[in-house]
Amino acid sequence: MHKSYETVPVGSIDPAYQRYRLGQPSFDVENLKDAINRSGLIHPVVVKPVPEGKYGLVVGFRRYDAVKKLGHSHIDAIILGPDEEWDEKKFDLECLKFAITERSCQRPLDVFELLCAIERLKDHLDVQEIVAISPAVFNQVLNPSIVRQYIRMAGLSENLRVLMSTGRLSVKPALMLSDIPTEQADVFGAVFSKISLSSSNQKDVIQLSLEISSRDKKPVKQIFSNDPFLQILKDDHLDPRAKGKKIKEMIAELRFPHLTQARNTFTKTCRSLGLSGRIQLTPPKNFEGLDYSLSFQFQSLSEFESCLKKLDQLSGDEQFRRLFP
């Protein structure tokens, strides 16, 4: 690839050309502006010629923004040009690799950047080819399954990518969202931006909500835009973790109303019978089997005798008997 160092007019750079931007646009360039004011532009931006006699940025989007805001008329730039035998596609691929390499050699790419990078590389390369160039371009060895996952997530909306880069959406739930229509996926994005849940709980919420939506023949949006979900999401007194816990419980209850009710009734009855402390009664899993189990803890003979006495009383208790269908 040809490189020439020039000072070009800031106005000759097309700000709408975003092909090689990997991260999210950063609007806070104040510190960078100060630094450029003090020391000048240490690293020139990298550009390539684009139609209408303009340049498109390959590297240095923030630097360009800062220089523009400073009101400078010109900016130092490295201008990339294709080798003789390259067509436009090959040139695009090399510029893309250049942009990714430049970023990944500074620090490991975050999820958002990886998504952008792999999404664009897949226009040129297959999974194995991306894996092969990964040490040099990504500064890390990407395995094929990771590359495939990122390709699968290529259709995720900007909102969901931002959530991923801020750690509010994990890869596995994001993969689930990449398989459903964007409009639905964005509903989950909006919910997850307000609550905090582990990856597996996010997956559960997505799975159960989609099942409720199919069962009740109503869009996912309708589930979360109604009370009591809306109330919880808007409750300023609850922290995101508490909101997440409540939302997960409510979705499970909506999906499995009878099972939830049976569990709640059992737990409540056990509590009122004093069977939730040192004496514990456990029902069959999901109330499916036939075997109940009873355990108790004691530290002395008198505690042991007191447990036995309690158990003896229980067998004649009507409330206790009603626990067993």
Place this chain on the structure above:
Amino acid sequence: MKIKTLFIDYEVPRDEEVDFLIGSLKTPPQPVQDIREVYEHVNAGQDPILRAKHTLFITRNRGAVVKKCPGTSEYTCCDYTILHTGTFCSMDCSYCILQAYFHPPLMQYFSGLDQLTSHLNPYFKGNQVYRIGTGEFTDSLIWEPISLQPRFLVNLFARQDHCVLELKTKTVNIESLLELEHNQKTILAWSVNSPRIIQSQERGTASLKQRLEAAKKAEAAGYRLAFHFDPMVIYDGCITEYQDVVDQIFAHVDPKSIAWISMGTFRFMPHLKVIIENRFKSSDICYGEFILGLDNKMRYFKPLRMELYNQTVSYLKKRAPQVLVYFCMEDKQVWESSLGFFPSDENELGRLLDRSAAQHCGLDPSLLP
């Protein structure tokens, strides 16, 4: 049955049975040396399961021809004996376990009527009653219009009094069986469901009315009958609709002709869910209140199953108290709550069914314990 591609194992000899099959299908058979060629053809389809429903492989059964139904220890099994005459099915029910059971699914016809005779003979001479059926890995009567096998089996069973043959179906393919001297040793059994479930989940099957009309014809021809409410699906209004199925059964046939009626709610291996979601986009059958059962299959939360069973069984028993009703793969609690008893001893349910088979089909009573 619409077969677009017909393969035949090169080791299968061309005899009357095979010629009849090929002649009925009107599709030129492609001889294959290796079953992998057939698998490749099926797997090349965008939906291999659908392609498998239009592909038939005529071959020999190289595995067990007669075997016990596997059942599970956690739930009560009917101790049925399986006659393995073919695999898979040309109809397309959303909930069908065969979609997930074979890898890949493949519709096979096991030729060799002589092989069936030789494997069944020991059972015909055994010292106990056997209930033998072909409906475990395929629908028993999808084959009737194109094959000699069903009528051969009816004739074969007619000549003995130790075993009863149960042909289980969702079709109305009984025409060639009506004139046979079956000697009541064949039970024609229909899987039944509410018209709503048949219409929405059982593509390519006969309607409930058609099935019951066929049952009426079979009864008129002297056949004994059975009905299987399986899989019963829980949805708003299901109890009334299943009770209506009960009414319709007894509007068509006399309870005295019915050897047994079984009931089982929808249950499935967890990985079937993905297949249903992919192949039956509008089906909501997987979104009931399912929990993981003791046999690692998803099944409805027990109180919901019990409610449906209780209401359907009590309704049925009012109409026909003498008909033997049993549950397929249920536990003591379900049995006692709906039927008031539990066949707790080993093989007790099997013995109840044997007794009913003996009474209805004229089996040798000295074989009963």
